[in-house]
Amino acid sequence: MTQRILITGAAGGVGTLMRPRLAADDRILRLLDIAELPAAADGEQTEIIQASITDMDAMEKSCAGVDAVIHLGGHSLEQVWSKILDVNINGTYVVLEAARRQGVKRVVLASSNHAVGYVKKADGEAGDYEFPRPDTNYGVSKVAVEALGSMYVDRYGMDVICVRIGSCFEKPKDVRMLSTWLSPADCARLLEACLATPEPGFRIVWGVSDNTRRWFSLDEARKLGFESQDDSEAYAEEVLARHGELDPDSYAARYLGGAWCGPDFNTAV
Numbered sequence: 240m241t242q243r244i245l246i247t248g249a250a251g252g253v254g255t256l257m258r259p260r261l262a263a264d265d266r267i268l269r270l271l272d273i274a275e276l277p278a279a280a281d282g283e284q285t286e287i288i289q290a291s292i293t294d295m296d297a298m299e300k301s302c303a304g305v306d307a308v309i310h311l312g313g314h315s316l317e318q319v320w321s322k323i324l325d326v327n328i329n330g331t332y333v334v335l336e337a338a339r340r341q342g343v344k345r346v347v348l349a350s351s352n353h354a355v356g357y358v359k360k361a362d363g364e365a366g367d368y369e370f371p372r373p374d375t376n377y378g379v380s381k382v383a384v385e386a387l388g389s390m391y392v393d394r395y396g397m398d399v400i401c402v403r404i405g406s407c408f409e410k411p412k413d414v415r416m417l418s419t420w421l422s423p424a425d426c427a428r429l430l431e432a433c434l435a436t437p438e439p440g441f442r443i444v445w446g447v448s449d450n451t452r453r454w455f456s457l458d459e460a461r462k463l464g465f466e467s468q469d470d471s472e473a474y475a476e477e478v479l480a481r482h483g484e485l486d487p488d489s490y491a492a493r494y495l496g497g498a499w500c501g502p503d504f505n506t507a508v
């Protein structure tokens with residue numbers, strides 16, 4: 240049977256990386272973004288919707304006939320509080336509520352390492368379900384995203400998996416990302432596991448590859464059936480040649496959230 244998956248924020252960084260990687264013969268990807276999305280290529284089984292995740296009417300229509308939602312939409316960087324509140328927090332409420340109203344049982348939510356950005360690296364590997372220590376307005380919104388997901392599981396019996404994504408890019412861009420990198424292929428593998436695992440209820444998992452320099456637990460992700468096949472170490476030599484080792488006093492060396500924890504970073508408040 241053909242499966243239909245709604246992906247919000249499909250024109251964003253992670254959404255763009257996932258579009259070809261989540262395509263499958265027995266699947267229609269319904270791609271939604273407020274920004275214009277590239278039209279479907281020949282043979283690509285996609286439906287394109289241009290809409291805001293804060294528009295309940297549009298989101299209800301977008302959730303109709305969908306088997307699961309992958310919610311990547313929202314600001315992906317720090318923003319003033321009003322924008323974070325509207326798009327990241329209220330937008331996630333709208334997505335979950337629209338899914339509930341349309342009988343979509345499963346939603347995968349993009350959370351972030353910045354939900355726990357002030358966790359100290361010196362405290363050892365960050366566990367699954369690490370208590371929130373957000374580093375920014377954006378980090379607070381990811382904590383709220385997780386809380387909303389939890390409520391929709393307990394109150395309405397939905398399945399919600401929150402993925403605390405490290406850094407999902409084609410390649411690690413700096414030394415910190417040698418620890419936080421989630422390769423695009425591993426991201427797709429993890430999302431496939433989130434879609435396939437039977438009756439997960441509420442979960443929080445780390446979205447990182449099995450990097451040699453990883454700071455995060457993969458236990459909960461593995462319980463979903465995720466098997467990382469990538470390691471940022473393949474890029475370590477070139478990244479270190481470009482940037483040098485981390486200054487041990489730097490935010491990047493001390494906190495999971497890296498530079499986002501620094502006093503100069505939060506310029507958008």
Ligand code: 15L
Pocket residue numbers: 315316350351352353404405406407419496
């Ligand atoms: C995030 O949550 C951001 O959306 C992304 O742009 C990266 O900066 C990433 O975290 C990170 O911490 O590297």
